[in-house]
Amino acid sequence: MILVAVDDLMFSSKIRATAKGVGAEISFARTPPEILSKARELKPSLIIFDINSAKADAVNTVAALKADPELQGIPTTGFVSHVDTRMITAAREAGMDDVMARSAFAANLPEILTAAGGAR
Numbered sequence: 331m332i333l334v335a336v337d338d339l340m341f342s343s344k345i346r347a348t349a350k351g352v353g354a355e356i357s358f359a360r361t362p363p364e365i366l367s368k369a370r371e372l373k374p375s376l377i378i379f380d381i382n383s384a385k386a387d388a389v390n391t392v393a394a395l396k397a398d399p400e401l402q403g404i405p406t407t408g409f410v411s412h413v414d415t416r417m418i419t420a421a422r423e424a425g426m427d428d429v430m431a432r433s434a435f436a437a438n439l440p441e442i443l444t445a446a447g448g449a450r
Contacts, residue, residue, distance in 0.1 A: 409435035
């Protein structure tokens with residue numbers, strides 16, 4: 331199970347279609363309380379964040395995940411505009427495990443989903 335904290339319709343559709351193609355099970359959550367609740371409930375193998383999403387508040391949500399002994403071991407990956415160096419730095423400082431440009435995320439999405447729980 332992969333938890334996806336993305337509210338951009340284009341990326342949501344791309345993630346949903348790619349997950350179906352590689353056999354990965356996904357669930358969406360959009361707000362910090364929903365993300366934390368689903369992380370506890372689902373124990374996902376990965377949480378994907380759109381770092382630029384104001385709704386998901388990725389930086390603070392990742393900091394909360396990493397501060398919680400029950401959730402801190404869940405790997406996190408985030409994508410962000412490559413020019414948004416402030417958010418890239420903030421996400422890394424909050425403890426996000428992998429931060430990448432939107433273009434790299436889109437290009438590597440099948441591999442990301444497969445590695446985190448898709449069909450092999």
